[in-house]
Amino acid sequence: MNNEELQQLVSRISLESFNKPFMHRAYFNPRLRTTGGRYLLQSHHIEINPKALEMYGVKEVEGIILHELCHYHLHIEGKGYQHRDKDFRDLLKKVNAPRFCSALQKPTSRSKKQRPHYTYTCIKCSQIYVRKIRLNVQKYCCGKCSGPLKLVEQKNF
Known part of the structure; x- marks a missing residue:
């Protein structure tokens, strides 16, 4: 799917689900990493992560488009378009749009070296x-009695 096909898909979904036209641009943005798509407030354009199409297919992209169109139409109408707004949550339910997209990155373990x-x-x-960081025992002393320090043990994990 290219940007022109995506534009047609967004326009079609907007007319079918919201009975309102989508008057701006929709395009793929490969720089998106963790989000499925985003609605841009200033330009009113919608960006879609191509990785969502690649990993999950057209059905997932349609869900992302529905979600972003909820932001779009509510913002254009001057209603609550943010995730926390009641108008937004109600419209998501009405058009059966997902609240979140599927994970686009593999979960990484937080344990660092x-x-x-x-x-x-x-x-x-x-x-x-x-201590995790090595001390210079010539420079530092005991905080309790100001006596000299001595390295006793070094553990490597």
């Missing part, structure tokens, strides 16, 4: 300090 842990002890009072 673990740094080594350094354990220091005070020579005077035996206070223990565990």
